[in-house]
Amino acid sequence: NAGVTQTPKFQVLKTGQSMTLQCAQDMNHNSMYWYRQDPGMGLRLIYYSASEGTTDKGEVPNGYNVSRLNKREFSLRLESAAPSQTSVYFCASSDLREGNNEQFFGPGTRLTVL
């Protein structure tokens, strides 16, 4: 099991460029999430997908779009990158069962927007 994988690991963009961050999980989880991590601010939820075919906004959705391509894959798109989107992006998944429903995280994507 690879768990949660993310590509790319690093990316540098110029202001106004677009890109898609890819995420896939092989744990048959229903729910998937995108977070951004900035110094001193913890993890902030951008978008989440409770199940295949559904997506919802999180705390900081502006400037981002998502696609739940199938149960395994959940992508995050920056249509017109801005320096404020410089951050580390984490994808996570969970099966939301009763009891311990920990999230499993990908290794992160470090994005710099110049």
Place this chain on the structure above:
Amino acid sequence: AQKITQTQPGMFVQEKEAVTLDCTYDTSDQSYGLFWYKQPSSGEMIFLIYQGSYDEQNATEGRYSLNFQKARKSANLVISASQLGDSAMYFCAMRVGGTYKYIFGTGTRLKVLA
């Protein structure tokens, strides 16, 4: 509003001593889960321990224990016999039952001194 508060931005502990990392939470729901994650300098998020709101006993996982005080809405992480490898950022998180979102605190950076 649901919220996680970690008031200690940084802490030091001597190797082999115990350390407590503070976490308070705010929710009016009766059903919720509390999580602690470790993020070493390499950047990955590692799940440590889980406590359900209806669990009567404090959770323990090896050297990690969760001091759960429901009336005070606190879920402090206790690390016993600290090791140099415990130096990392630690995040407290909560998921309210029936919802899909996880809420994270801003984290505490722990440094273990030799």
